[in-house]
Amino acid sequence: VRVCVLGVGLWMPGTPDIVAWRAGAVIADAATPPARLPARLQRRASLLISMAAEVATQAAAQAGLALSDAQLPLVVGSAYGELATTMAILREVESEDGVVSPTRFQSSVHNSAAGYLSIAFGNQAPATSIAAGNDTVAMVLVEAMTLLACQGGLVLAIAADEGLPAALTSGKATPLAAALLLAAPDATTPRAPLAVLDDLRPEPGIAGSGVETDAPCSTILPLLNAILTAAERPETPPQSITLAPALHTPVWSLSVRSSLGSWDAT
Amino acid sequence: MVPVPVTAYAAVNALGTATRDVVSALRAGRAGLRPCPLALPFEAPTGVLPTRAPRLPPSLAAFDSPTTRLAVAGLDELLPAIGRARARHGAARVALVVGTTTAGLARTEEAHRHLTTTGALPADYDFHRQHSFGGLVEALRRMTGIAGPAYVVSTACSASAKAVGAAQRLLQAGIVDAVVVGGVDGLAQTTLRGFHSLEILSPEPCRPLSRERRGINIGEGAAYLLLEREGDAAVSLLGVGESSDAHHMSAPHPEGRGARLAMTQALQSAGRAARDVDYINAHSPGTRLNDLSEGQAITELFGADVPVVSTKGYTGHLLGAGGATEAVFSIVAIEQGWIPASLGADPVDAELRILVPTTRLERPCRYVLSNSFAFGGSNVSLLFGSAA
Numbered sequence: 001v002r003v004c005v006l007g008v009g010l011w012m013p014g015t016p017d018i019v020a021w022r023a024g025a026v027i028a029d030a031a032t033p034p035a036r037l038p039a040r041l042q043r044r045a046s047l048l049i050s051m052a053a054e055v056a057t058q059a060a061a062q063a064g065l066a067l068s069d070a071q072l073p074l075v076v077g078s079a080y081g082e083l084a085t086t087m088a089i090l091r092e093v094e095s096e097d098g099v100v101s102p103t104r105f106q107s108s109v110h111n112s113a114a115g116y117l118s119i120a121f122g123n124q125a126p127a128t129s130i131a132a133g134n135d136t137v138a139m140v141l142v143e144a145m146t147l148l149a150c151q152g153g154l155v156l157a158i159a160a161d162e163g164l165p166a167a168l169t170s171g172k173a174t175p176l177a178a179a180l181l182l183a184a185p186d187a188t189t190p191r192a193p194l195a196v197l198d199d200l201r202p203e204p205g206i207a208g209s210g211v212e213t214d215a216p217c218s219t220i221l222p223l224l225n226a227i228l229t230a231a232e233r234p235e236t237p238p239q240s241i242t243l244a245p246a247l248h249t250p251v252w253s254l255s256v257r258s259s260l261g262s263w264d265a266t
Numbered sequence: 267m268v269p270v271p272v273t274a275y276a277a278v279n280a281l282g283t284a285t286r287d288v289v290s291a292l293r294a295g296r297a298g299l300r301p302c303p304l305a306l307p308f309e310a311p312t313g314v315l316p317t318r319a320p321r322l323p324p325s326l327a328a329f330d331s332p333t334t335r336l337a338v339a340g341l342d343e344l345l346p347a348i349g350r351a352r353a354r355h356g357a358a359r360v361a362l363v364v365g366t367t368t369a370g371l372a373r374t375e376e377a378h379r380h381l382t383t384t385g386a387l388p389a390d391y392d393f394h395r396q397h398s399f400g401g402l403v404e405a406l407r408r409m410t411g412i413a414g415p416a417y418v419v420s421t422a423c424s425a426s427a428k429a430v431g432a433a434q435r436l437l438q439a440g441i442v443d444a445v446v447v448g449g450v451d452g453l454a455q456t457t458l459r460g461f462h463s464l465e466i467l468s469p470e471p472c473r474p475l476s477r478e479r480r481g482i483n484i485g486e487g488a489a490y491l492l493l494e495r496e497g498d499a500a501v502s503l504l505g506v507g508e509s510s511d512a513h514h515m516s517a518p519h520p521e522g523r524g525a526r527l528a529m530t531q532a533l534q535s536a537g538r539a540a541r542d543v544d545y546i547n548a549h550s551p552g553t554r555l556n557d558l559s560e561g562q563a564i565t566e567l568f569g570a571d572v573p574v575v576s577t578k579g580y581t582g583h584l585l586g587a588g589g590a591t592e593a594v595f596s597i598v599a600i601e602q603g604w605i606p607a608s609l610g611a612d613p614v615d616a617e618l619r620i621l622v623p624t625t626r627l628e629r630p631c632r633y634v635l636s637n638s639f640a641f642g643g644s645n646v647s648l649l650f651g652s653a654a
Binding site: 001074079080081086089090092093094098099100101102105106107108109110111112114115116118119121122123124125126127128129130131132133134135136138139142143145146147149150164167168169171202213216 | 267307358367371374375377378379381382387391393394397398399400401403404413414415416417418419420421422428431432435436438439440441455456459460461462463464465508509510511512513514515516523524527640641642643644
């Protein structure tokens with residue numbers, strides 16, 4: 001399954017976009033994501049939802065699309081989901097009256113970001129929300145690429161996680177969200193693609209990737225870098241990227257190459 | 267889309283701890299609702315398994331949570347069929363897609379309470395293995411030996427129906443040759459108290475589609491289908507429709523806009539017309555808002571003559587396991603030729619212009635549509651049909 005990348009987005013605290021990340025710059029006033037949602041939704045949005053809205057906006061802008069104009073299928077991957085909201089509910093359950101806030105409860109579901117984005121941008125296309133531990137980024141790509149293979153058109157894929165709660169784990173993770181606006185090879189697109197993704201597959205002979213990575217969505221960073229390298233230097237040979245955390249055996253890999261020139265023939 | 271044979275299926279829930287028992291209770295019109303085993307300051311009849319799901323085997327003990335126990339108990343029956351699929355296609359050509367909303371949440375609730383009262387987490391609490399969705403995936407992967415794509419779909423109450431859609435695409439795109447697809451959810455304080463706060467939890471056994479309905483009951487359970495590119499099966503998955511309401515996080519669109527879109531697309535993808543459908547398994551969990559919205563969408567598309575049943579009165583609302591469980595019920599209706607009574611629906615809400623059978627109907631069913639809707643405005647409609 002081969003797909004085109006039309007746009008990318010990245011947000012981490014202090015790293016407001018992919019340009020800042022590649023430059024190694026820390027932007028002090030980028031402590032929270034910019035508000036991208038209508039006020040009534042933004043007021044109740046968790047960090048995960050706000051980050052997802054920001055990276056979606058970045059990826060769409062790079063592709064020359066406005067989220068409010070596009071009926072885009074959404075794939076949102078998150079290893080842990082609405083963790084801060086879940087922690088607040090745990091404390092509510094243990095409080096004297098034990099009453100869980102209804103607003104908090106309905107925003108605690110894993111598909112909150114997908115739901116908020118579809119509501120904010122009037123997007124009636126299918127939206128899904130998935131998780132797969134260390135393989136979360138790889139499975140976001142599996143889900144997005146199979147959608148494109150079956151239905152064509154465009155898909156907005158997002159991978160995002162909040163930081164981990166110190167009460168429940170000694171693990172440390174920086175909040176991170178990234179987005180890829182992907183298109184089927186024959187889709188009509190406003191701008192030329194940045195790169196082509198191909199050959200997503202598990203490394204043969206390796207089953208299972210362990211479970212103990214604290215920030216599995218950060219495995220998308222080398223992929224974003226490879227996409228921009230292919231866009232900037234079309235002569236770069238196809239790059240093989242493993243979607244696995246540093247301390248674990250690679251499981252899923254894919255190739256990234258320029259959408260221009262000689263590599264297209266392969 | 268190309269029809270996808272359902273070569274095996276299994277379900278455990280309040281109706282039984284084996285698929286055969288579940289189906290015979292459904293046929294007999296017997297509810298499985300019981301007092302909730304969780305300590306709660308309100309009445310909440312709940313779909314509880316007749317006997318508790320067993321402990322995990324030692325090889326999986328590190329992944330222990332109430333939901334993972336249910337997931338493993340429900341999948342046990344399918345292990346021989348999964349083994350045959352693995353042998354036929356190779357482990358890397360078999361995928362696992364599981365819908366859930368809670369995963370290890372109940373385990374984390376217990377661990378957090380321990381932390382609050384003693385100052386420390388339980389010694390054997392493991393966030394990555396027991397709380398996170400990835401832990402559930404890894405436990406089921408180890409249990410089944412599946413080496414293809416493996417992930418959780420978590421779109422609240424449509425999760426396992428969405429998982430069926432994902433499974434169909436994995437097959438159509440040629441990524442794998444077989445998919446174990448299903449859903450699981452256990453009981454948690456968060457869900458019971460959360461639905462109570464939203465004022466939609468019923469203090470009595472739920473009465474979906476009835477004018478006397480007072481809300482929903484929650485249930486625990488797990489259900490799975492084995493979908494294969496080719497295989498002997500009485501029933502196939504024929505169509506999948508998915509949409510977003512783009513309206514509200516917890517309330518359905520009042521005219522059922524997203525529901526209608528999902529049902530229309532399920533029919534289109536199967537190349538069938540509305541008049542072909544013999545029976546609709548409604549989402550209908552027991553709230554007036556859902557019934558009016560779903561009812562209107564059904565009337566507009568199908569008229570008032572197709573039997574519409576909610577099975578939530580038997581099992582409670584199984585949340586992430588609901589779509590897969592009701593897929594099993596839909597498959598059984600086609601295989602065995604009967605439509606279950608819509609338990610608790612009598613007297614049917616006359617505001618709904620749909621046909622709701624309050625006793626079992628013995629009749630052949632060729633095509634059955636099953637709806638699942640969820641928070642976030644997530645809608646899925648699945649069409650199953652006789653493979654003959």
